[in-house]
Amino acid sequence: MDLSNSNTAKNLEAAFGGESMANRKYLFFAEVTKKLGMSELSKLFKETANQETEHAFAHFRLMHPELVVDDAKSLTEKQKKAIAARCLELAVEGETYEYEIMYPGFTEEARADRDGKAVAEFETQEAESREHAEMFRKATHNFGLLTNVENHHARQYTEALETLMVNQPHRRKQMTTQRHKNGFAVNVR
Template identity: 35%
Template sequence: MEESKTLTNLMAAFAGESQANRKYTAYAKKAQADGNLNAAKLFRAAADAETLHALKEFEIAGKIKSTAENLKDAVGGETHEYTEMYPAFITDAKAEGRNDAIRTFTFAMKAEEVHAKLYKEALDNLSQTEEVFYYLCPVCGNIEKAVPEKCTICGVPGTEFIKY
């Protein structure tokens, strides 16, 4: 699809809807923790609605390709994040003395490196038919192919990992 105003708008809408999803998910967690169950449900419903919008915009923008192309794109994105984006963010956070951000960016950077390797592995084994399970650390976003004793990035017990 050629670059057009509509394509530019689709991608801007996709970015906005994607951010709204995450924002409303965070608001839902806070509302739940505060005991505001109705607000939490509304935020979760709205987050899911924003996801529906984002997915349709991304689709009609022509951004969903073959699985192999999508895996290559994912490898590239994750690699950029752990080699360029997060190291720069960590440098800035250090300069500002933001230890909370340094920790968050470091966890994300290390997890993104794992994600890139897993995407590359999936690409290399695309014809594999044996089912693979993945386990997500709910704290740092690390993904493992087996439940670890503890997360290799943040130390969370493996019993906390979420199975996919």
């Protein structure tokens, strides 16, 4: 599918957002109706939420065909890692947007509206989004999914630090180097 048409891309993103929101809303309704003792209604909300998830997934597959995996056994390890790395990249992008732009803006507006509960909620979510982004960044490194460019920069950084340590012997004990399959991670203490 050609997503160069910006209207189609925007519509898919809006549809994905709408279906995703419906899923979460219906799961909330399922929880509420279960607490009210309405198990059949709760079941209906859960089943519909699952259908909304499938709708959202269909839209997301069109938005990101590079992530569609029909037969994982037919993929090379390199292809599998590239797909996983792309998933992490999108996750980091989303969480970073939330803590850098979305929640700070929402917090500012809630303050202007003098809605203390909303301010507290948005600040909490901003902090959690920051944590989530960091977890995904760490996963990128822990699972050896650094891109070639990142590996190149990591090696250059390591070499520069090692040169610095050689030229400053009193700092050698402060540096520890951990080698990973796809590059170097350096901790300076």
